Amino acid sequence: MAGTLAPRRDATGSDICRKAAERLVRNHAAMLLRPFLAAALACALVSPQARAEALDGPIRSISRTLAWTEGATRGPGVAVASAAAKAAANVPSMATGLALPPRLSLMAGPRVGSPGAGLDVSITAMMDFPVRPLSSARAKVGDLLVAATNAALARARVDGGFAGAVAWSYALEAKEVFSVRRRGEKDLESIVAIAAKRVKAGVGLPSELVFARGDYGAAGAATLDAEGSVVDSFAELRLAIGAEIDEVVDPVGEICKTNDDPINDKAVLAEAEASSPIVLAAKARGALALSDVSLIHATIGPTVGFGAQYSREAFGDQIWLGVVSVPLPFTDPARFDTARAKIAAAEAEADVERARLVVRKLAIIALHDRVHTREVRKKLLDDALEPLREAVRLAHIQYETGTQDLTSVLLTRQRLFAVEEQVVRACGSVHRADLAVFHLLGKTPS
Numbered sequence: 001m002a003g004t005l006a007p008r009r010d011a012t013g014s015d016i017c018r019k020a021a022e023r024l025v026r027n028h029a030a031m032l033l034r035p036f037l038a039a040a041l042a043c044a045l046v047s048p049q050a051r052a053e054a055l056d057g058p059i060r061s062i063s064r065t066l067a068w069t070e071g072a073t074r075g076p077g078v079a080v081a082s083a084a085a086k087a088a089a090n091v092p093s094m095a096t097g098l099a100l101p102p103r104l105s106l107m108a109g110p111r112v113g114s115p116g117a118g119l120d121v122s123i124t125a126m127m128d129f130p131v132r133p134l135s136s137a138r139a140k141v142g143d144l145l146v147a148a149t150n151a152a153l154a155r156a157r158v159d160g161g162f163a164g165a166v167a168w169s170y171a172l173e174a175k176e177v178f179s180v181r182r183r184g185e186k187d188l189e190s191i192v193a194i195a196a197k198r199v200k201a202g203v204g205l206p207s208e209l210v211f212a213r214g215d216y217g218a219a220g221a222a223t224l225d226a227e228g229s230v231v232d233s234f235a236e237l238r239l240a241i242g243a244e245i246d247e248v249v250d251p252v253g254e255i256c257k258t259n260d261d262p263i264n265d266k267a268v269l270a271e272a273e274a275s276s277p278i279v280l281a282a283k284a285r286g287a288l289a290l291s292d293v294s295l296i297h298a299t300i301g302p303t304v305g306f307g308a309q310y311s312r313e314a315f316g317d318q319i320w321l322g323v324v325s326v327p328l329p330f331t332d333p334a335r336f337d338t339a340r341a342k343i344a345a346a347e348a349e350a351d352v353e354r355a356r357l358v359v360r361k362l363a364i365i366a367l368h369d370r371v372h373t374r375e376v377r378k379k380l381l382d383d384a385l386e387p388l389r390e391a392v393r394l395a396h397i398q399y400e401t402g403t404q405d406l407t408s409v410l411l412t413r414q415r416l417f418a419v420e421e422q423v424v425r426a427c428g429s430v431h432r433a434d435l436a437v438f439h440l441l442g443k444t445p446s
Contacts, residue, residue, distance in 0.1 A: 033235045060243075061252045064168050064431070067241055068444055071164020072157040074135075074242025081149070081156035088149040092142030097135030099299055102127045116357035118314025126307035126323060132298035141295045144288045151284035154442070160240070162439040166432055167240035171233040172251040173428035177421055178226040184417040185219040191409060192216050194400055204273035215410050235413035251428045256381075256427040259446075260374060268437060272363040273356050275440040281354035284388060289348035293341040300334035302327035306426050358439060377426040385423060390418040 060068075072078065107122040199203025234249060243249055273279065305325030308411040312318050395412045398404035438445045 020021075020214045020442040030171070032126045039183075059248050059250050062168055062171075062237065062241065062249050063253055064445060067164040067237070067251075068161040068435075068438075069164075070241035070243075072161035072444070075156075075160025075163060075240060076242070077163075078153070078160045078242075079155040085146075085149040085153045086305045087143050091140060091145050095138035095142050097130070097138075098128070099130045099134055099301075099303055107395060119181070120308065120312070120314050122311040124307060124323065125171050126305050126325070126389040128303035128305040128325070130298060130303050131231045131327070132301040133413045134295075134301075137291070137295040137298040141288070141291045144291050145256035146283070148281075148284040151277070151281045153283045158439060158442045160170045161444060162435055164237075164240040165435045165445065167237040168251050168253075169255075169428050169431040169435070171230075171249075171254050171443075172253055173424055174226065174229040174233040176424040178223070178230050180417060180420045180424060183224050183270070184413070184420075185216070187413060187417075188216040191396075191399075191413075193397075195406060198243070199403075203378045203404075211406060211410070224363050228352065233236060250373060255377055255424060255431070256377070258427075258430050259375075260382070261366075263370075263437075268367060268441065269360060269363050272359050272440045275442065276355075276440050279352065279355045280442075282352045286348040286352050289345040291339075293338060293345050296341045297334050297338045300337055302329075321394050348368040362436070363440050366433060366440060369429070369433035372411040373426060373429040377423065377430055380419060380423045380426055384419045385393055385416075386421055388412070392416045 028393060029355055033132040033312075038400060069273045103350060105122075105126070107120075107124075109120055111118050111120050191207070192212045199206055199209050237243075237251060238245065238247060240250075283312040303325075305323070305328070307323040307325075309321040309323055310319070311321070391412050392409075395409045399406060399409045
């Protein structure tokens, strides 16, 4: 079922592309965007080779493995997760053991009275030390924050790779569907030629030719519709793999060629529940939320203060004092904020179990789809495609010899090309079922 995306060479297709581009340009008020929009639409409606020539750039072939790899490294979500992980890397080195900075207090004012007047000055230096282990709590949160952002980055890479490979499957599928519809249009073109010969020879009715031309026009519209799907899917592919908007990409591969070796469903379920990036990211968030409880408890906890005070009275007396500040055990100022943090920690811990259940459900569906999509593909290939191909061949011969009417020919060929499209989409579904399993396991497809 492999096919190539070929440019439209008939005058009608070219006129439609040109008029669509002009209409799109007219509808955009921004003058600076007009040349770009016109070029983008015109190039999107033709083959990769034609687009490359128009944009004066090389074609980059995108396989399934490359789409996954580039999505995992250059996908939109990866940049966000990478920025967070990079910023979090500096957090552990910033952990300190002080809840408050050292303080210096200055008090000064005039003394007025019967003995005379002067200036009183008092300077106090204080440093508070937390009673609870604030330094270790901060260090632990810093380490777990690094672990959580790295786990989120690992999940973003897997999600990005999965999105890239899925986009590849849809782009290749759209490309193959376009090829099927172009072949169907060409096939109808030959039927129109036969009908015209029959009418000219006086053995066919004029209605046959009109009917055939109507079907030919409908097939041309279906081809244009497929061209639109190609544009959309190629744009999604470029976005998913982080390619430039004007880069000429071409999804390559045999869409119906997959690795059909059996896999151990129980082993896949166990591995997914234990080490899926979804579960690991949830675990990391849970550990971080729990450590935040200890950090808040230590940060807002009681402190012991030590300091010194120097005073100079207006009449020249000087006083040096040591200061010790001890908390009274009547209340815990961290109770409220610690209780609030425990809510988030409880939710994060419970989310780990929810993530396991979600992963298990997704894995069961993916494993079922892996078998089911192959059964659908096999049924179409074995029991539908070949018989319909033979039926169309015979219908053509019988119509040319005058032993069968045009209606039967058109109906038979419509069924054939509908099944050919079904085969392409079934093959794409097989790829996506396989990719879903790799996604849940956090592995790059081979």
